[in-house]
Amino acid sequence: MHIEQSPDGITVRLTGEIDHHTARFMREQIDAAIDRSRPDTLYLDFSGVNFMDSSGIGLIMGRYRAVHLYGGALELVGLSPQIEKIIQLAGLDKLNLIQK
Numbered sequence: 062m063h064i065e066q067s068p069d070g071i072t073v074r075l076t077g078e079i080d081h082h083t084a085r086f087m088r089e090q091i092d093a094a095i096d097r098s099r100p101d102t103l104y105l106d107f108s109g110v111n112f113m114d115s116s117g118i119g120l121i122m123g124r125y126r127a128v129h130l131y132g133g134a135l136e137l138v139g140l141s142p143q144i145e146k147i148i149q150l151a152g153l154d155k156l157n158l159i160q161k
Contacts, residue, residue: 062087064094070102070133071095076109084116091124099131104160108139117144118151125156136160 063074071094077083095103103124107113125135137158140148148154 062090064090066094066098066100070100070104071098072104072106074106074109078112079110079117079120080112080114081116084120088120088123091120092127095124095127095131095133100128100133102134102136103128104136104138106139107137107141107144110141110144113144113147115151117147118153121148121153121158125158 062076065072065074073087073091073094075087079087091103094100105121105124110117121135121137128135135158137148138160140159145154145159148159
């Protein structure tokens with residue numbers, strides 16, 4: 062995972078697997094970055110993710126709530142067809158978070 066600050070927000074480039082074991086660390090790091098900079102937009106880039114289970118859905122939902130506390134937005138980018146399908150099955154596509 063790599064976190065980049067830019068004038069329009071924070072981009073988090075996620076890599077590898079997002080499961081119960083890795084999601085906790087990711088949550089902590091992303092939340093710390095959100096608390097420090099209160100970004101207008103948090104971009105979660107999934108282009109380096111090769112597996113995600115329900116822990117990834119929790120990761121997305123928690124960060125969605127966190128940025129909305131500050132009036133920010135969350136955008137999901139770089140989704141593989143498999144990850145996008147998981148997000149759709151969870152109903153998160155209805156939040157209009159997916160950017161193509």
